[in-house]
Amino acid sequence: VNKISGILSYYCTITEMIDSYTKDNRDKSRK
Incomplete structure (x- = not known):
């Protein structure tokens, strides 16, 4: 579970x- 939450963050x-x-x-493209 810690691995998944780490990947998500x-x-x-x-x-x-x-x-x-x-x-x-x-x-930048607008200017």
């Missing part, structure tokens, strides 16, 4: 990084 962190990264790219 790791996955959530990566998705958050990708989400903020794509948002930054969208803002």
Whole structure:
């Protein structure tokens, strides 16, 4: 169970990084 929760938190962190990264790219492409 600890392994699964660790993977989930790791996955959530990566998705958050990708989400903020794509948002930054969208803002740059708008300008």
